[in-house]
Amino acid sequence: MGTSRHRTLPHARRFAMLSAATITGLTLALGTVSAPAQAQSLVPQSEDEAKSMIEDRQAEDSDSLNRSNVPESVSVEDAKAAVDKSDEISTADVEYAAALEDLPDSGVPEDFYQTPDQLPEENGGVVKQTPSKFYVDPIKLIEHNAKSTTYMYKTTDEKGTARAATATLLTPEGAEGDAKDAVVISPGTQGIADKCAPSRQMAMGTEYEGISVTSALAAKRPVLVVDYVGLGTEGAHSYLNRVEEGRSVLDAAKAVQNVEGSTINEDTKLQLRGYSQGGHATTAALELADDWAPDLSLASASAGAVPTDLYKTVSGLSSMQTGLLLYGVSSFADQADVDLTEFLNQEGLDRVESASNQCTIEAVLSNAFLDTSTLTKDGSSFQDLVQEKFMDVADKQRLGDAEIPDIPVLVNHSRLDDVVPFELGKELASKWCDAGHKVAFEGNLGPTHIGGYIASLPRVELFTNRTFDGKAPVDSCWRL
Incomplete structure (x- = not known):
């Protein structure tokens, strides 16, 4: 390698x-x-x-x-x-x-993630930074040679409260001068515990987005990986909250221009990229960009397996994905100020608490094939609970209807996706086409949600290179 x-x-x-x-x-x-x-x-x-x-x-x-x-x-x-x-x-x-x-330490002191008493006035203001590490394997035998810097910046949550968030900048070995272009990666579902933040998991070699990061770095351009509000830093992570995800991505991209040693500046062309929750965050960032970060030089965006409609996504989840439902119910309850003790039995409360401290793979495996109707007091499923108590929260996260910047966009989705319905991806592409955007829609046959992620990467890199070179991608609107 x-x-x-x-x-x-x-x-x-x-x-x-x-x-x-x-x-x-x-x-x-x-x-x-x-x-x-x-x-x-x-x-x-x-x-x-x-x-x-x-x-x-x-x-x-x-x-x-x-x-x-x-x-x-x-x-x-x-x-x-x-x-x-x-x-x-x-x-x-x-x-x-x-x-x-x-094993060596992660390179990031634990107290780095503590929010200071005073934050910058401007969103995207850099709070602090530290050298970090990026291992591509969980035994830490393989440390990537890109320079890794984790930094904290100021953003604002949905309630208007100033929050500190973190992100990691990876600069390819030998990169000199100002970067012509760079990739901003919004990660897929990590979990809702601080230990699950990508910056922490990259340093431990357990970050599954490592494949996307490594793929992007192979093109010798800087890569920025966002942690999201409440992942790593104090305060709750509002899972799949479009406003907080989008602002995290945009403010991280603004802040990186002022990170010491960064080769990214205001003229660097950026691609926003993400899959699953990352696709949700990327799409949210696009919808917020003109108002929240109009000065960013966005060149293109790639959004994969985007759960544009959370209720439709939740409704189709099998018991294999109960871990994701536990994340959703926990976060939705916080956002809706709902007391789960009124609806869940003791096992349900214990499962929610346990999953809240597990990262994605562990949460999915330890709760696989668990029937959520056994976790509620009245025997209803978690899907029923979402419909009855959390539809307001779910509806606020709906994507695809707002305007986005006039840049080329790629929507990729596996027809065999077992988490996010393929129809949602096709519908998103169709809506963007109807709004007059240049849309490349790429379906694949990668088995399961994970397989679709892996299968999409070659197409994502081709799209990235073409759009950074100023070449128009294939327009799929005629067939949607």
Whole structure:
């Protein structure tokens, strides 16, 4: 891998096998745009396959460990002790746990994320910055050679309260002078806990958006990864809140111009990019851009698997995605000032609390196939709860009807998406076409929501290069 630095820990470790969580994480972190089919083969292709994978993981206990399935660098006794500490841990995790003591720190002091007493007056004002690290694997063997800087900036939440948010700037090795163009990545669903912020997970090598970041950096242009309000910093993260997501993205792009060492300035052409929640945030940023950040030099945007209608998205979620429903109910309750103790039983409250402290992969796997009707006092589903109590919140997050800047836009979506309905992506592209915009709509056959993400990357990079070069993308409006 020519764009990375390889670091060998005191004891060389390789995974003997992959747990479900590790499979998903490494697929997204280490997959490349040149081999999406290979990466997709590591992802469960059906609910039955995913369920079997999870059951295999949960079935493992310390009695199953012996010299034949424990890595050579770990004693059987230590392996058994590590497994006994968790109800859901595989032998692959033994290596990861064994490596933890030897891993370098993230490069970002914990107190960096604390909001100071005074914030700048202007949105997009830089509060502070610090060198950070970007590892592309969870064992931290591969540190990317891009210069990584995490910075804090001022933004404003939906209620008008000044908030501190963070983002990470990655500058390709050897970059000199002012950047001609740069990519701003809005990440997909991370979770709602501070530890799930992309800037934190990139430093731990567990950020699944690493594949998109690495793909963008390969073009030797700076990449900016946004954390969103309340991810990493104090205060709640309002999951899928269009105003706070959009402002986070735009203010991070304004702030990066004043980060020390940044090659991005007011003339640098920017592409906004995101998938899933990131597609939601990218679209929201486009809809807010003319009023909130009219001076940004936006050149194009790519929005993938955008949940433009949250109720339609929630209504179609299978029990495999209960973890996402737990995020939504927790965040929607905060935004609507609803007391969940009135509607959820004790198990439901415990599940919400637990998921609120888990990042995406862990939350999805630990709650897979959980029937949400078992979590409510009256036996109704979470979808019913959203319809009865949170429709006002969901409707406020609707996207696609507001005006956006007159720039080329790409909408990508898998026809086999099992999280966000394909019809929503096609509808968004059609609305932008009707408004007179230049729209490239790219459907793919990537299996599941994750597979669609991986399959879209080559097309996203081609679109990015063409629009930065001033070339018009293929116009799909005639066929929508």
